[in-house]
Amino acid sequence: MSKDFSQYSNPEALVSTEWVAEHKDDENVVLLESNEDVLLYETGHIPGAHKIDWHTDLNDPVTRDFIDPEQFAAFASKLGITPESTVIFYGDKSNWWAAYALWVFTLFGHKDLRLIDGGRQKWTDEGRELTTDVPTPTPSTYPVPATRNDAEFRAYREDVLGSIGKAPLVDVRSPAEYTGEVTSAPGFEDKEGALRGGHIPTAASVPWARAANEDGTFKSREELEAIYQEEAGVGKADEVIAYCRIGERSSHTWFVLQHLLGYDKARNYDGSWTEWGNAVRLPIVVGEERGEAPAR
Amino acid sequence: MTSQSTAAQTGGAAGASAAQPSAAAAAPLAEIFEEFRAVPDQQRLKLLLDYANRLPELPEAYRENFHQMDEVLECQTPLFLATEFRDEDRTAEFFFAAPEEVPTTRGFASIIQHGLSGQSYDAILGAPMDIGEQLGMGRVIAPLRLRAVSAMFGRVRRSVEGHIS
Numbered sequence: 001m002s003k004d005f006s007q008y009s010n011p012e013a014l015v016s017t018e019w020v021a022e023h024k025d026d027e028n029v030v031l032l033e034s035n036e037d038v039l040l041y042e043t044g045h046i047p048g049a050h051k052i053d054w055h056t057d058l059n060d061p062v063t064r065d066f067i068d069p070e071q072f073a074a075f076a077s078k079l080g081i082t083p084e085s086t087v088i089f090y091g092d093k094s095n096w097w098a099a100y101a102l103w104v105f106t107l108f109g110h111k112d113l114r115l116i117d118g119g120r121q122k123w124t125d126e127g128r129e130l131t132t133d134v135p136t137p138t139p140s141t142y143p144v145p146a147t148r149n150d151a152e153f154r155a156y157r158e159d160v161l162g163s164i165g166k167a168p169l170v171d172v173r174s175p176a177e178y179t180g181e182v183t184s185a186p187g188f189e190d191k192e193g194a195l196r197g198g199h200i201p202t203a204a205s206v207p208w209a210r211a212a213n214e215d216g217t218f219k220s221r222e223e224l225e226a227i228y229q230e231e232a233g234v235g236k237a238d239e240v241i242a243y244c245r246i247g248e249r250s251s252h253t254w255f256v257l258q259h260l261l262g263y264d265k266a267r268n269y270d271g272s273w274t275e276w277g278n279a280v281r282l283p284i285v286v287g288e289e290r291g292e293a294p295a296r
Numbered sequence: 297m298t299s300q301s302t303a304a305q306t307g308g309a310a311g312a313s314a315a316q317p318s319a320a321a322a323a324p325l326a327e328i329f330e331e332f333r334a335v336p337d338q339q340r341l342k343l344l345l346d347y348a349n350r351l352p353e354l355p356e357a358y359r360e361n362f363h364q365m366d367e368v369l370e371c372q373t374p375l376f377l378a379t380e381f382r383d384e385d386r387t388a389e390f391f392f393a394a395p396e397e398v399p400t401t402r403g404f405a406s407i408i409q410h411g412l413s414g415q416s417y418d419a420i421l422g423a424p425m426d427i428g429e430q431l432g433m434g435r436v437i438a439p440l441r442l443r444a445v446s447a448m449f450g451r452v453r454r455s456v457e458g459h460i461s
Contacts, residue, residue: 038437039345039399055438092397 003117007221009262013255014117014218015088017126024048030081033120034091034101044130046090046123050079050137054097054248058104066148072108073144080137083110090116090123094209094216100251103268106153108145115255118217125215153258155241155267157275160200161282165293167239169203170232172253173273177245178205180286183277194277198286200243201293204232208249211256224260234263243269243276325411325423332431341436347410348403354393375401375448379455386417388456400437404445407431408452420456425449 002018005011015023023029024046031049033041041051052058057075058066067075081087087110091098095115102113116123124130150156155163163169176182180197199205210227213219219227228234240263242250247270257266276282285291332340358378376393390413392405407427412420424430427449428442 037398037400039341039348039403040397042341042345043348043396043399056436 003217005117008218008260009221010259012112013114013259015114016117017123017128020046020088020090020116020123021128026086028082028084028086030079030085030087032079032087032089032098032101034089034097035120036091036093036097040092040120042132044132047129047131047133048135049090050135052089052101054100058101066104066107069108069145069148072148073142076110076142077140078137080140081110081142082140083143084112085110086112086114088114088116090119092120094121094212094252095119096208096248096252099255100248103153103251103254107148107150109147109149118215121216152265153254153267155243155269157269157271157279157282159267160241160243160269160271160276163239163241164201164283167241168232168234168237169200170228170234170240170242170250170253170257171199171203171205172208172242172244172250173199173205174207175205177273178203179288180284194273196277196284198277198284199291200276201283201285201291203243203285204234204290205288206232206253208244208252211253218256218260221260224256228257228261237263239263239265239267241267241269243272245273246270247272324415325407328407328411329430332433337432337436340431340433344403344407344431344433345399347406348399350410351392351394351402351406352409354391358391358393374398375405377405377448377451377455379452379459381456381459387414388417388420388459389413390452401444401448404428404448407445408449412452417456417460421453423449 002016005014005016008014020031024031025048031046032052033045033049034052034054035041038053038055041049045051060067060071087102087105089095089098089102089105091101095118098115098119102115105113160169171178177197178199180199183194183197206227211219211224218224229236234240234257240257242253242257244250244253247268250268250270250272254266254268257263277284283294332343335343354376358376374395376391378391380389380391382388390409392402392409394401394405396402404427412423425446428434428437428445433442
């Protein structure tokens, strides 16, 4: 029995694998596969899906920032996307990188963005068709967005500093990163590290994967409310900010807060711990306690 | 990158022979570097995929341990590494395994396997640490992820260092 997406705040933000199988060839549907493993798409993907590489396609090659509206328009045009397209993202690792790509598209104001519930894993586990044929898109003319809407969906470190004690923060890293026992993610010991370990004062610890079931699909709304609203104490706040190490795991949590639970202003702090834990004079709490807002 | 190291010692430890000249012994790896640098960026990914597909099957003797491979936690990529040392000619052989879902890890493991397995201790320890850069993958793969291959190679080196020290 397929899951009822109407339980979520924005039922339009998710599609099932069944839906994709039926609609993937629709004219206004564009499928984008976004993986951590840059070769996975080449080993086989959903027929018609294009590859999107979070590193080379979405990031500015020099400054630590995302592409600008002109670059976005050029990229979208190349893939044949128009502002009316239904853009469906999916990928490995319970849609980590798919959620990240979806979040970046959100910054440019594209309206119809969706994730495949369960991502690549669910599609392959169900034995659905994969191909190594790379589609050749017919280029479109995507108008250059007037702005990259960072203010609404993206938090900078100043925003986070100003939110301590005022708006809930959700730290989605592993418990050992949260307490400060380690300064990088398990398995990433020699990279993406920080000089200092710990977490941003007042942040609740909710490792990102708690939002997903074993099969990579999202948990039910009831389960998600119990985790974020109650346990993490986000409650009915107007604003909430999620962060991790470089902003990819927290994109997954941002998707939950924004689309599944419907917080008015959910933002992703993509600077995350690689910025905070390396910055001079920013407050840090070590250990399991969330900690207090520092006296100003 | 996590792995299990299984140091299976074969052959007698007595009478270690003289070290082979490292420049000659590291030739297979140098050839792989050449092969990658000779093609444009996007083809390097295809080449890496070729290597991923050519990662040799794990020998029967190790298959049982393979199931004890570390679980995927956070962004860890499970990788199995076993090393066999032959002290009589001071060479080491490597056996890698990684799941199909991580072709990049399989590709890099396969390059290390084809480039360094069976080579002399000196050649292995003398290989450059920045394998990813040597392959010219800098623009194709995020630098942060690229270090995974250095981490993998670091593990190979440490197993050899640990054995001869």
